[in-house]
Amino acid sequence: MPSIDQLVDAARAVRLNAHAPYSGFLVGAAIETPGGRIITGCNVENATYGLTVCAERVAIVKAISEGEREFVRIAIVADTDAPTPPCGACRQILWEFGGDLEIVMASLVEVKAMYRLAQLLPMPFDRRLLGSKQFV
Ligand code: THU
Numbered sequence: 001m002p003s004i005d006q007l008v009d010a011a012r013a014v015r016l017n018a019h020a021p022y023s024g025f026l027v028g029a030a031i032e033t034p035g036g037r038i039i040t041g042c043n044v045e046n047a048t049y050g051l052t053v054c055a056e057r058v059a060i061v062k063a064i065s066e067g068e069r070e071f072v073r074i075a076i077v078a079d080t081d082a083p084t085p086p087c088g089a090c091r092q093i094l095w096e097f098g099g100d101l102e103i104v105m106a107s108l109v110e111v112k113a114m115y116r117l118a119q120l121l122p123m124p125f126d127r128r129l130l131g132s133k134q135f136v
Helices: 004-015 055-065 088-098
Strands: 027-032 038-042 073-078 102-106 111-116
Touching (some): 004 055, 038 055
Parallel strands (some): 073 102
Antiparallel strands (some): 027 073, 102 111
8 A cells, every 4th residue: 555655756746747837836636546556637727727627636537537436545735835725626526436535735845734525525515415316
């Protein structure tokens, strides 16, 4: 199983691939499966601004497309003193597949904060609320 440091290092490495010419804010994310696999993602901005995709969503969408469905931990790295938490949209997408996963926020040099997703998204909308109204 990867250590927290290994997960954070993977997020630091992929951060360098970020396409962030508009904000200059490079973010890397690395998500871990129960089997110890690490899938990474960086933020990908767009000239329309609004079509920007965050690093966390890139990582989880890549992982889903590779057949992964469960996650235990995600590391998020930015070059800031303050921790970089996932945005609201990313929290919702992470909840869909990750549930109450562990979130590690780190800078280029150290871990800044650790939370569970339920702390950041205390009243999530999810499939349980759809009741029988879902096509499985
Ligand atoms: N961003 C992420 O990729 N993840 C976060 O957790 C926060 C924000 C990106 C989106 C945009 O490209 C840039 O950072 C500035 O908001």
